[in-house]
Amino acid sequence: xxxxxxxxGHPRASRFIIGLLLLxxxxxxxxxxxxxxxxVPLGPQQVVTTINPKMGVHTRLTDEAxxxxxxxxLEMVRTMGAPWIVEYFPWAYYEPxxxxxxxxxxxxxxxxxxxxxxxxIARLGFVPEWARPANTLPxxxxxxxxxxxxxxxxxxxxxxxxxxxxIILWNEPxxxxxWGFRPVDPEGYVELLKVVYPMIKQAxxxxxxxxxxxxxxxxxxxxxxxxxxxxxxxxxxxxxxxDFFDSLAIHSYGWSFDADDSPDxxxxxxRRAELVREVMLRNGDEGKQAMITESGWNDxxxxxxGVSPGRRIENTIRAYEMAAEWLWLxxxxxxxxxxxxxxxxYQDNFTFVGxxxxxxxxxxxxxxxxxxxxxxx
Amino acid sequence: xxxxxxxxxxAWLRTLLVGWTTPKHRPVALIxxxxxxxxxxxxxxxxxxxxxxxxxxxxxxxxxAWRVGMDPSFPPFDLLDSEGxxxxxxxxxxxxxxxxxGIQVEIVATGFDGLTDALMAGRIDSVISxxxxxxxxxxxxxxxxxxxxxxxxxxxxESSPISSVADLAGKRLAVEWGSNGDAEARRLQRDEPxxxxxxxxxxxxxxxxxLNGEADGILVDGVTLRQMQADGAGIVAVGPALESTPYVIxxxxxxxxxxxxxxxxxxxxxxxxxxxxxxIRWFSGGFDQ
Numbered sequence: 001x002x003x004x005x006x007x008x009g010h011p012r013a014s015r016f017i018i019g020l021l022l023l024x025x026x027x028x029x030x031x032x033x034x035x036x037x038x039x040v041p042l043g044p045q046q047v048v049t050t051i052n053p054k055m056g057v058h059t060r061l062t063d064e065a066x067x068x069x070x071x072x073x074l075e076m077v078r079t080m081g082a083p084w085i086v087e088y089f090p091w092a093y094y095e096p097x098x099x100x101x102x103x104x105x106x107x108x109x110x111x112x113x114x115x116x117x118x119x120x121i122a123r124l125g126f127v128p129e130w131a132r133p134a135n136t137l138p139x140x141x142x143x144x145x146x147x148x149x150x151x152x153x154x155x156x157x158x159x160x161x162x163x164x165x166x167i168i169l170w171n172e173p174x175x176x177x178x179w180g181f182r183p184v185d186p187e188g189y190v191e192l193l194k195v196v197y198p199m200i201k202q203a204x205x206x207x208x209x210x211x212x213x214x215x216x217x218x219x220x221x222x223x224x225x226x227x228x229x230x231x232x233x234x235x236x237x238x239x240x241x242x243d244f245f246d247s248l249a250i251h252s253y254g255w256s257f258d259a260d261d262s263p264d265x266x267x268x269x270x271r272r273a274e275l276v277r278e279v280m281l282r283n284g285d286e287g288k289q290a291m292i293t294e295s296g297w298n299d300x301x302x303x304x305x306g307v308s309p310g311r312r313i314e315n316t317i318r319a320y321e322m323a324a325e326w327l328w329l330x331x332x333x334x335x336x337x338x339x340x341x342x343x344x345x346y347q348d349n350f351t352f353v354g355x356x357x358x359x360x361x362x363x364x365x366x367x368x369x370x371x372x373x374x375x376x377x
Numbered sequence: 378x379x380x381x382x383x384x385x386x387x388a389w390l391r392t393l394l395v396g397w398t399t400p401k402h403r404p405v406a407l408i409x410x411x412x413x414x415x416x417x418x419x420x421x422x423x424x425x426x427x428x429x430x431x432x433x434x435x436x437x438x439x440x441x442a443w444r445v446g447m448d449p450s451f452p453p454f455d456l457l458d459s460e461g462x463x464x465x466x467x468x469x470x471x472x473x474x475x476x477x478x479g480i481q482v483e484i485v486a487t488g489f490d491g492l493t494d495a496l497m498a499g500r501i502d503s504v505i506s507x508x509x510x511x512x513x514x515x516x517x518x519x520x521x522x523x524x525x526x527x528x529x530x531x532x533x534x535e536s537s538p539i540s541s542v543a544d545l546a547g548k549r550l551a552v553e554w555g556s557n558g559d560a561e562a563r564r565l566q567r568d569e570p571x572x573x574x575x576x577x578x579x580x581x582x583x584x585x586x587x588l589n590g591e592a593d594g595i596l597v598d599g600v601t602l603r604q605m606q607a608d609g610a611g612i613v614a615v616g617p618a619l620e621s622t623p624y625v626i627x628x629x630x631x632x633x634x635x636x637x638x639x640x641x642x643x644x645x646x647x648x649x650x651x652x653x654x655x656x657i658r659w660f661s662g663g664f665d666q
Binding site: 299301302304308309310312313341342344345346347358360361362364365376377 | 448450451489490507509511513514553554555556559560563564574576577578579
């Protein structure tokens, strides 16, 4: 103490310096404790128990900031009996500057999903500002930046090798709003596949690359809003897409129709997925599998495309049953497991679990089904 | 120099600006400064809070028209008649409020999901469309007090001894399968496993079970309950809503005058029984579409 005072030339100096050291120590302790407490343990390795290994859900963890909520969501997916999840990983979030990757959030999602025994299908998209012209929206990607997207997708595939088995390239490119509010362009989307697919496969030959994920729509020819998904898919094949994807992602909503309703090119219903499959067969792509990466019914009382809550449950379970019978389909993920916050609109009636993690009746009924039980009605 | 410049100013300003330089004037300068700063501070504070500068209310007063956004697809609150004109509980409510103010209502039909965006974009002045209060949007919108509770209620026959969910042990609850009422029943069962949950395909079938004595109570949303009562079912709601869903009127943030005026009228409508009249009118099921 005296030596410090002597060295610093003032009798109070020693107290001041000791005070500073104590403050520094307390700060370090606080930070270390905070870091420890904010880390959510992965827990023991889990296994999904289900009678239907094709069952899946589309989670919405992209904007879920709290790790315990990520873990809780994925635990509930497992206990519902669904081994598959589709999750969105926005490029702009994880590469905010060229070559600078921030993997903390996807690490948390994927690590927890794997620990819960879930297989992750990753949807990639959402363009960072640096990779698009000024005054464009994040779904705008021009050909000049396809390779930038490819580098991100390759980095993602390499990082999560063995942990993410499937990657979907883009979402619903047959809608103008999903194509940066430009006219839709199947040939342009195929060019994207031709650039990005080889880059991903080089980085991780094991990962399965899914194309498509087309919005089911009856948009008439020349519509400014979008293109009929069956027409768009055929144009993808015509443009040479076949060698640039491993599996096809299909969106197959039931709207107000029952799951068993017959497929019809003039109707958007669940079995439209079979018409999409027919396009694959017509183009000699029978060797490829497909996945339904969005589907489901909505039971909002005032939405014109909704059904009653009971019909929603019955159709959901029927869709899982039909998927189990379709040999060409690997998995079906229904939209959406849980939202980070209430939309306060009809969108909330797509979910299986409330934002407070309260299981909705549909969750409990699907859980009963996955365990071999019958609906409680 | 300064004397020449400041000599032309009023005495109070001269005191404020140069009074500090003379000990004699310092107390006066201090008081004047505090007063001036107080006035400026109050003005800034009122600006920050939106103050009384309610442009929405001013616009309504100037034009004599109240632009009300509504999605006319939710009977009996919001619907269209056979000629495409808006009608329903909310339309009557809007007209009654406007009548109090001596102005006209202009109903703007908008999809439900676009209502709040239209409000924030200034396309409409208010939303009246069976709109549930959303705490998450209170940073962007202002809400009136509630005019209808649409949350899940426990309903029983009028002679039932059940007066709340606390009396449900060993009792049979009828619900529409998969509905919010079903969700609440399952939640109640977790706390009281002796509650028996009976599911039906429709709310009407659940009501039938209650009236036939096959169930002791039903859990239904407030709108359905009110429709059942209006149709003559002798049932009453007991206890508060299990999951509150208050319908409110939305308006732009900062529309404080408009909010005050609406709340005052709604309070009066409650006191005079006008809201009850609206319920009887629109939940009787006999209106022409």
